[in-house]
Amino acid sequence: MTHYKNNKNFRVAVCLAVFLTMLLPAQSWAHAILVRSQPAKEVELTEAPKQIDVWFDDKVGSEFMALAVIDSTGKRVDNKDVAQETFNPAHLYCTVQPLPPGVYTVRYRVVSIDSHIVTGKFQFTIKAP
Numbered sequence: 001m002t003h004y005k006n007n008k009n010f011r012v013a014v015c016l017a018v019f020l021t022m023l024l025p026a027q028s029w030a031h032a033i034l035v036r037s038q039p040a041k042e043v044e045l046t047e048a049p050k051q052i053d054v055w056f057d058d059k060v061g062s063e064f065m066a067l068a069v070i071d072s073t074g075k076r077v078d079n080k081d082v083a084q085e086t087f088n089p090a091h092l093y094c095t096v097q098p099l100p101p102g103v104y105t106v107r108y109r110v111v112s113i114d115s116h117i118v119t120g121k122f123q124f125t126i127k128a129p
């Protein structure tokens with residue numbers, strides 16, 4: 001009786017372990033995350049940037065990439081010219097229109113090499129000089 005119970009627990013443990021090892025590689029492998037940006041997240045600038053740069057921890061797919069900059073009224077102020085650096089596929093950038101002081105939101109969407117879509121956003125502020 002006790003033996004049967006232990007055996008059953010062991011089998012449950014094995015199943016769980018197999019299940020976890022199936023899950024983990026997909027989670028920890030090549031799921032791109034944003035590691036750096038220019039302007040940096042939450043930064044306050046006194047001079048308007050002309051370009052927005054984002055860097056991921058791994059290369060991202062060249063399909064479906066999107067980078068948008070939105071002002072506080074919801075208007076899109078980037079030039080819809082997102083590009084990927086040829087020799088560093090982890091780096092995307094776009095240019096922006098002349099930006100008056102205000103709070104801006106940068107939204108991004110990329111496809112990791114594990115085929116997962118990664119989206120996110122961050123803000124920066126331009127203060128009057």
Ligand SMILES: [Cu+2]
Binds near residue numbers: 029031115116
């Ligand atoms: Cu992933």
